[in-house]
Amino acid sequence: MTTTPATTAPPTWAAVAQAFPALRQTVNGHRLVYLDSAATSLKPQAVIDAVVEYYADYPSNVHRSVHTLAGRATEAYEAARARVAAFVGADAQSLVFTRGTTEGLNLVASGWARRHLRPGDEILLTPAEHHSNLVPWQQVAKATGARLVFAPLTADGRLTAEAIRASFTSRTRLAAVAHVSNVLGTENPIRELVALAHRQDAVVVVDGAQSAPHLPVSVAALGVDFFAFSAHKMCGPTGIGALYGRPERLREADPLLFGGEMIAEVDQEHATWADVPYRFEGGTPHVAGAIGWGAAVAFLERLGMDHIAAHSRALAMDAAARLAALPRVSVYGPAGGRQAVVAFNYDGVHPHDVAQVLDSQGIAVRAGHHCAQPLMAALSIQSSVRASFYLYNTREDVDRLVDGLREVGRYFGR
């Protein structure tokens, strides 16, 4: 179950971009430069085709019917589960389909942590977490009496193994950390965290929303207890994601939704649950989403995750260096070791206005707090501009971004 097939040479990225129909358009008179993949990625034709095939040919419910269309749908749905699981180095039985990363993290918080945490227990986080990996833990803390502890970042925004060690105490029962930050682009030391946590049977929850699209991931090699990620950020459909859980941990968790396929037996007063992972998939699943995600994973695997990682990292590093060299531009996060994300500000021009002027040149970036308000506060800013890169971006896109920022300065006279 290797997550990346042995590819020899990297693909020709300009040719890869041709697989994405959205890139065949002009926006405001310019070829679209899409630099908002950290919010959601574009979709290759192969994924669109897989979704269309399901809706057009066998748009059936799964699991519950004997007829031919339902058989085909069930097979495709479960094959997608196996494929997505293998992509992150897991077995199909340990992969729960969710709506996305947010639901996955909430499932761990409500289903596992509320049941297992006690007053005085500590939940270890970082100040850079996405709201989806912060607010659920605030709720757990309120409900159980556990306490949130934030491991400090270095001045340039890194989470070091030392900081983790220093923040870990004998009361730490759970650590929830992003694999890759959606603002700073940093990759966090998950292996070190796991080593420390498992010495005292603490549970490690990883927010993989920004790592699964970009890095070869093996939950088995990392040793994490839970790993949540979303299809829509990795070339897949909207409305689907997954939570990997170590089977023994999954079995300790309560379902979030009751009804439909998650049930074994019911009478008027009582019900028993199906086995994992189905126990956590109440209601009719997002069949088209799972099938499309399977196609996305096949698409990424064919290109090779190591090549994809190298490509978007190279673009982001190049962009970060060139933006930092511009007058009035500040880039956030460390100088080295950046994944596909570059957050920055243009002194004297609000991020919304920067993004607007870039959009007028056909360049799509994101402006805002990126669902990381505590991190914004730590950086003493309200918001920032974020350019994020993926497999369909090219060097020319970085040129366009740099030129675009010059135009921002010109337009606002700064």
Place this chain on the structure above:
Amino acid sequence: MTTTPATTAPPTWAAVAQAFPALRQTVNGHRLVYLDSAATSLKPQAVIDAVVEYYADYPSNVHRSVHTLAGRATEAYEAARARVAAFVGADAQSLVFTRGTTEGLNLVASGWARRHLRPGDEILLTPAEHHSNLVPWQQVAKATGARLVFAPLTADGRLTAEAIRASFTSRTRLAAVAHVSNVLGTENPIRELVALAHRQDAVVVVDGAQSAPHLPVSVAALGVDFFAFSAHKMCGPTGIGALYGRPERLREADPLLFGGEMIAEVDQEHATWADVPYRFEGGTPHVAGAIGWGAAVAFLERLGMDHIAAHSRALAMDAAARLAALPRVSVYGPAGGRQAVVAFNYDGVHPHDVAQVLDSQGIAVRAGHHCAQPLMAALSIQSSVRASFYLYNTREDVDRLVDGLREVGRYFGR
């Protein structure tokens, strides 16, 4: 905000069927006869096209970005919300997008009922509820000390206004009932239930999974507090549904998922929620699903819900009468007033085997307990066969079903 535009003549149903690409196939050598719409419906080309257009042209996240693609996606997503809300006679602000009916009902159970019910309070249900409208209330009862009360059905499976009245007590705080049963095809007297409930400020939750696809629905006219339904059963995509809630009730409810767009302000320790309905939509939404659902609703409205209701009701009534006339076949549910569903058994042949022989003739039906185990127990059966009808079915499909059942008898020598 009418749910059904004034259509003059009913559409030509055979022509309507042409809009569904799945019907252009043969299964096991026969033209497909799809009689499993109560599990999930086929999709018209217009819905597939809307989904493809989103993925191919503007596959962007919503709400959070200034760029052109995001603007387009946000507009389309919110237009779909308004369109789906209008379809059931509601305002956009009172419509929460969910994964489906199951999530909607669980949201009311976990978010509203757990907070408001007290020991000794009564939850009124019927013995015919789908597991998704039963198991969440079992959980609420366990958590709050409330008690489940089941209004009895008549011998032929109807819920009468008298039975509701007789089961209502001064302790009844919430009633949760299907609008249309997914097994018996009965339509329940929601208006009478609401009149009774609102006299004592009890809350009425309606499972609309089987009514929204088939009947003109106005939540305003019905006066219900909550109404949950799924796109996939009404020509829409998988993975999306909605919960309508009276705004004052929605504001009394806790969110189920925390993170992403549902938040107003966050610091490390605290968070405040966005206004309804966004408060209940944590994480990146299923944008493609919402947009496709909007197209599905437009498709249904163009044909006219009154015509659709009359058409599938006529087919189901015809099928029920003709099946009941066959030797060894028992049809469940009342003789009159049936919506689009016919559940039955063939004496001496297990439902799985019936469905299998029908499938060999290209006829797709469902066999099983239809997620209604308590109802099966009340009928003293384990399971049944279910044929369900929709706008793309024709009289010829009923003929095929009747002939198919004759073949079942021949095949098993009964």
Place this chain on the structure above:
Amino acid sequence: MSTGWWTASAKWGVTLGANLDELYREVILDHCQNPRRMGAMEHPTHSLGLHNPTCGDKIAVDLRVEDGRIADYRFSGHGCSISMASASMLGDAVVGKTVAEAEQVAQGFVRFLTGDPSTASPAGDLEALAGVKNFPARVKCATLAHNALMEALEGAARPPGPH
């Protein structure tokens, strides 16, 4: 977008439910109508019931193991023709075998039907169920008794006491 008519099975490159007689072989219908070893056992050494969540069907298997061999097998419950026939056939296949051999029969059968290509097709009457492979929705029915037998034997292998 697809235009014109197509054949589901051809388009998908798989044969799904193509031939009914491949599923319902004579011997299956015979076992189903005249089930062998049906009924409860007086003093089983091993016993376990399983149900198929889709349809609520239940099959319970009772075993008497003596000197490491399956001395007797009984089944009870209700189900479709496939699950009843399979439970009926399983008895013939395991009675007189050692526990290890019986487990191999059941496991091999489950593996074969769930698509493990390295597994030989089942022997004896069970061979008639080989066609279920092409009807994935019925695999759960065909393996219900086999899984019950394996879990019954396994359960006894665990240390006694609450678990």
Place this chain on the structure above:
Amino acid sequence: MSTGWWTASAKWGVTLGANLDELYREVILDHCQNPRRMGAMEHPTHSLGLHNPTCGDKIAVDLRVEDGRIADYRFSGHGCSISMASASMLGDAVVGKTVAEAEQVAQGFVRFLTGDPSTASPAGDLEALAGVKNFPARVKCATLAHNALMEALEGAARPPGPH
């Protein structure tokens, strides 16, 4: 499936962000660089802050109402050029007006930008913000101060006491 190149705005039949100068009119950039009536008020009779959840921007509006008229208006906070310019322009538009008139100004402006076709385009400097209509993502920015003013005046209309 689409082939070849297309123009986003043409294909969608709408003009989205087509012309930057339509958004950033001279007078907007002027208000943004030289905001009028910025700063806190000593003793406001009405006061309310609102924030834009997307970016965390905040605009607070202070009012002094005397004899049913807006005697003074101040705003504070931080935001993009559109929200700052809009807050700055709103002061000129309401000072000296009756409360009802001021509410009409703010409400008319919000209605106009959110696409109510029956609303006349705004008067005075605020007219320069009419172009925001074609940039839906910025409507929240342009209406922040207006919504704060309306809520501040509304809040006072409620009965006193905790609510």
